[in-house]
Amino acid sequence: MPTGYYTHPAFLLHEMGHFHPECPERLQAIEDHLISHAIDGLLDRREAPAATAEQIERVHRPDYVSGLASLSPAAGYQQIDPDTSMNAHTLTAATHAAGAAVAATDAVIAGELENAFCCVRPPGHHAEPGRAMGFCFYNNVAIAARHALAAHGLERVAVIDFDVHHGNGTEAAFRNEPRVLMCSFFQHPFYPYSGTDHVAPNMSNIPLPAYSNGLAVREVVDTIWLPRLHDFKPEMIFISAGFDAHREDDLGQMGLVEQDYAWMTAQLIAVARTYARGRIVSCLEGGYNLSALGRSVLAHLKVLLET
Structure with a gap:
C-alpha cells in the first residue's frame, strides 16, 4: 500500500507577516526536495478536506472555536499573541490542516494507505483546548487521535512528538487519558516552558538541555520511549513531526541531523508493525531552516515509503 501525502493550496495563503519563520516557503522547500530527489511521484497525493466542527470540538471548546472565527480578519492581521497572528486565510488553512490529519486517519485505518504524512500549516501541537499560541490554532494531531478513538x-x-518545543497543547488535550500515551523530548528550559511539572502517568516527557545531539535523543528513544510503547501496545501511532531540533535550525539549540529523524521513524514503524498493523499518521509541526526542513522531511518520508 502507498504512503499518503496530504496538503492543500490554502496552506500557502496563510501567513503572519514578512520575515515570520512560520512561512509558506516552508512547504515550498519540502516540495522542492521531494521533486529534486524524485520522491514526489511515489506518494499518493491527496487534497486535504476541511475538518468538521464535530471533529475539531472533540479537542477544542466550542466557545474557543466560535471565538477564533469571530477574530478572523477580512484583511490585514489579527494578533493572537506576540508570535501568532491570523490573516484572512488562516482559519481556512487551520481547518484544512486538521482535516488532513482526520482524512489521513480514515484512509490508513481503512487500509487505503500504509501510512501518511500531512504536509500542513499552520502547525498544531501548541494549540490548547481553549487557546491558540505558538503559531498554532487547531491541534491537528490531537484532533486526529480523538477521531481514531471516537469514530x-x-x-x-x-x-x-519530536519537535524541539514541548507539545503543551497535546498534553493538555490528553492529560490523564488512559487510552493515549504521549512520548516526547524537548529542549528545556525553552518555550513554552512546560512539560516538567505535575506530569500525568500517560505522559513520557523527556526534557533535554540545549545542544543535545542525536546520540542523546537515540538513548531517550531506546531506553524510555520504546519500553513505554511496547508496554502500551498502541493500535495506531500519530507523530507530531517537528524538525526544528535540527542543528541548523535557529529557533532551537539542539543538534539533530536528517539521519536521526530517519532512525526515529524506523523505530516507530517497527512498533507500529508489531501492534498497530503499521498504522502511522505524521503531521508537520516545526522546522524553520528551509534547507534542513526539506532534507529532514525527505529523510522521514523515505523511511515511511520503505514500509
Missing part, C-alpha cells in the same frame, strides 16, 4: 473505536493510540 473508529480504537482503544489505545500513541502520540509521538
